[in-house]
Amino acid sequence: MRNSARDAGFTLIEMIVVVLVLGLVGTMLIARGPLHSTTMDLRGAAQSLALALRQARMQAIVSGAATTVTIDPVHLDYGAGRGARQALPRGVALAAGSATGVTFYPDGSASGARLGLVEQGRQVTLRTNWLTGAVTVDGP
Secondary structure (H helix, E strand, C coil), X not given: CCCCHHHCCCCHHHHHHHHHHHHHHHHHHHHHCCCCCHHHHHHHHXXXXXXXXXXXXXXXXXXXXXXXXXXXXXXXXXXXXXXCCEECCCCCEXXXXXXXXXXECCCCCECCCEEEEEECCEEEEEEECCCCCCEEEECC
C-alpha cells in the first residue's frame, strides 16, 4: 500500500514548533553565559605571570641591568618596572606569605622568590630559582 501525498513530510505547524523549541533552548544557553573553569582561570593566570617573569629575566640579561617584576596585592596586578601592568583575573588573589616582587639580574640569576596565586581554595605556586632564574609553576 502506498502513502498518499497528504501523509508524506511534515506540516507547517510541526516545523514552527520545532523552530520555537530550538529557539528557546538557544536562548537559555546564551543567557547562561560562557562555561568556564576556576581551575583553568587560575592556571592561566599562573602561566601569564610566569611568562612575565621569564620575559623580565631575558630583559635583564639583554639590557645588562636588573629588572624587577612587582605584584600589587591590593590592585591585583603585576608588571616589570614602569611598563604596562597586567591585571589578575577576577577572583584570583595573591596567597598569604607570597613575595610581592622578584628581581632578575644581568647574569640570569634572580632574588629567588615564591609566589602563590589562590582562587576558591585552590593554589598555584610559582618559584624562581635564585641561581639560574628559572621559573616553575606547581599546582592544579
